Amino acid sequence: MISSELQKLVLFRNMTETEILDALRGLHSMEKHIKKGSIFLHAGDTTNAMGIVLEGSVTIESNDMWGNKTILSLVGAGQYFAETYALLPDEPMLVDVRANEDCRILFLYIGYLSESWSSGSWKEKILKNLLLISSHKNLQLSGRSFHTSPKSCRGRLLSYLNSISKQKHSLEFDIPFDRQQLADYLNLERTNMSKELGKMQNEGIIIFRKNHFKLIQP
Amino acid sequence: MISSELQKLVLFRNMTETEILDALRGLHSMEKHIKKGSIFLHAGDTTNAMGIVLEGSVTIESNDMWGNKTILSLVGAGQYFAETYALLPDEPMLVDVRANEDCRILFLYIGYLSESWSSGSWKEKILKNLLLISSHKNLQLSGRSFHTSPKSCRGRLLSYLNSISKQKHSLEFDIPFDRQQLADYLNLERTNMSKELGKMQNEGIIIFRKNHFKLIQP
DNA sequence: GAAAGTCTGTTGTTTAAGCCACATTTTTAT
DNA sequence: ATAAAAATGTGGCTTAAACAACAGACTTTC
Numbered sequence: 001m002i003s004s005e006l007q008k009l010v011l012f013r014n015m016t017e018t019e020i021l022d023a024l025r026g027l028h029s030m031e032k033h034i035k036k037g038s039i040f041l042h043a044g045d046t047t048n049a050m051g052i053v054l055e056g057s058v059t060i061e062s063n064d065m066w067g068n069k070t071i072l073s074l075v076g077a078g079q080y081f082a083e084t085y086a087l088l089p090d091e092p093m094l095v096d097v098r099a100n101e102d103c104r105i106l107f108l109y110i111g112y113l114s115e116s117w118s119s120g121s122w123k124e125k126i127l128k129n130l131l132l133i134s135s136h137k138n139l140q141l142s143g144r145s146f147h148t149s150p151k152s153c154r155g156r157l158l159s160y161l162n163s164i165s166k167q168k169h170s171l172e173f174d175i176p177f178d179r180q181q182l183a184d185y186l187n188l189e190r191t192n193m194s195k196e197l198g199k200m201q202n203e204g205i206i207i208f209r210k211n212h213f214k215l216i217q218p
Numbered sequence: 219m220i221s222s223e224l225q226k227l228v229l230f231r232n233m234t235e236t237e238i239l240d241a242l243r244g245l246h247s248m249e250k251h252i253k254k255g256s257i258f259l260h261a262g263d264t265t266n267a268m269g270i271v272l273e274g275s276v277t278i279e280s281n282d283m284w285g286n287k288t289i290l291s292l293v294g295a296g297q298y299f300a301e302t303y304a305l306l307p308d309e310p311m312l313v314d315v316r317a318n319e320d321c322r323i324l325f326l327y328i329g330y331l332s333e334s335w336s337s338g339s340w341k342e343k344i345l346k347n348l349l350l351i352s353s354h355k356n357l358q359l360s361g362r363s364f365h366t367s368p369k370s371c372r373g374r375l376l377s378y379l380n381s382i383s384k385q386k387h388s389l390e391f392d393i394p395f396d397r398q399q400l401a402d403y404l405n406l407e408r409t410n411m412s413k414e415l416g417k418m419q420n421e422g423i424i425i426f427r428k429n430h431f432k433l434i435q436p
Numbered sequence: 437g438a439a440a441g442t443c444t445g446t447t448g449t450t451t452a453a454g455c456c457a458c459a460t461t462t463t464t465a466t
Numbered sequence: 467a468t469a470a471a472a473a474t475g476t477g478g479c480t481t482a483a484a485c486a487a488c489a490g491a492c493t494t495t496c
Contacts, residue, residue: 062364062367068367068368070363070364070367072360072363084357084360087349087350087353088350088353088354088357094360094361094364114346127346127349128332130349131345131349131352134349134352134356135301135302135305135352136306137356138302138352138356139302139306139309139312141356141359141363142290142302142312142313143312145280145288145362146280146288146312148363148367149286149288149366150286151405151453151454151482151483152482153482153483178443179443179444180443180444187366187367188483188484189369189484189485191484191486192482192485194445195445195447210443210492369453369483369484370452371453396473397474397475398473398474406453407453407454407455408474409456409475410452410453410454412475412476413476415475416476428462428473428474
């Protein structure tokens with residue numbers, strides 16, 4: 001993996017190439033390739049490493065003993081996962097992490113951050129950037145809470161579609177989920193959700209085809 | 219407010235009294251008293267200050283235009299709120315913050331953290347502690363996601379009661395919510411939830427009286 | 437290009453949550 | 467102590483979501 005690829009990431013913001021290389025060494029970084037569909041971090045385990053998605057995407061999901069799946073978030077290229085658990089290495093993970101496509105993942109053992117603190121170093125910068133990342137992650141988690149808080153199927157769909165629309169600054173956009181994943185993310189039953197999407201299209205509120213959606217204003 | 223009261227807080231962990239006082243000055247800290255029931259941070263606004271609950275408790279809630287309320291979390295004495303928004307001061311808040319009882323709140327303008335960074339100072343320690351706090355907040359938010367992901371009333375109640383029981387290391391405990399608040403936290407309808415609690419008591423799964431609950435193992 | 441597999445949508449039935457009106461209990465105020 | 471107010475629980479009706487079974491469309495693979 002090339003450090004120029006990393007310089008764009010929030011985690012390495014404001015850092016020189018030398019500092020990034022020092023950081024990669026200091027944090028025992030390690031790149032892995034992971035096949036689509038496989039769960040490579042398991043609920044109940046603990047982890048010392050956070051992950052950066054270099055290529056592909058992963059889903060953060062909970063699978064209970066009755067086979068119900070909940071997708072808490074989708075983490076795309078250039079984004080981070082498990083940083084919370086890596087920072088709190090005693091906490092067992094509540095979720096599974098699954099490769100949504102074939103992936104290239106960079107693992108960083110951020111526990112080494114607190115070792116032998118020398119000021120002005122890359123550690124300080126990483127720390128600041130981690131705080132930013134953690135805060136953004138917080139916003140994302142709250143975001144999902146809002147999409148799942150309406151009690152009706154339509155309410156959740158509208159909450160989700162509106163937020164994506166605002167994110168993309170357009171009434172027309174692609175969503176990153178297929179139907180089953182969208183249902184799992186919004187805690188809905190897939191076929192029922194399809195029904196509702198159909199109704200909404202008939203009523204002229206939305207137009208969609210596959211993953212492409214368009215919101216219609218009255 | 220006395221700095222000895224603050225030394226126990228995670229935010230000031232590993233800091234001397236002098237450093238804490240420097241930090242309070244540097245972050246333009248300000249103590250306020252707030253009356254029960256009043257909303258003192260409003261969704262849509264931005265904020266530069268994070269809050270520490272010195273006395274009382276606050277709820278983080280979303281109130282939509284149809285009068286539906288969702289309680290995202292309850293923040294008790296010694297805990298923090300709005301740190302995410304204070305760290306990302308351009309993000310409009312998605313939630314209201316309401317005093318759940320009469321409160322003493324300490325506000326800190328943590329934007330001043332990034333000003334004139336001198337290493338080895340209190341700023342570095344605060345930064346590390348903030349990252350811990352943010353990570354814990356992440357866990358809390360995920361936690362609620364799990365309580366609201368079961369589709370059934372009983373599933374959500376059991377998820378919530380079990381997690382409190384584990385937290386308190388006991389099958390018998392008080393919960394911090396009244397019935398309406400619990401329903402708002404679990405995204406349920408109050409009277410329906412009451413019915414379900416009644417059923418569960420009849421079946422001998424739980425015993426409760428007011429806010430005191432006891433889980434019965436088979 | 438045929439076959440297998442995946443994804444999406446449809447119909448109909450069952451079940452449980454939402455909701456309203458009201459009864460009962462508990463707390464607060466005077 | 468009594469009245470007023472708030473919190474909690476009950477019964478019954480309505481409605482919408484879950485679930486199961488299946489049909490059609492689209493992909494992938496060989």
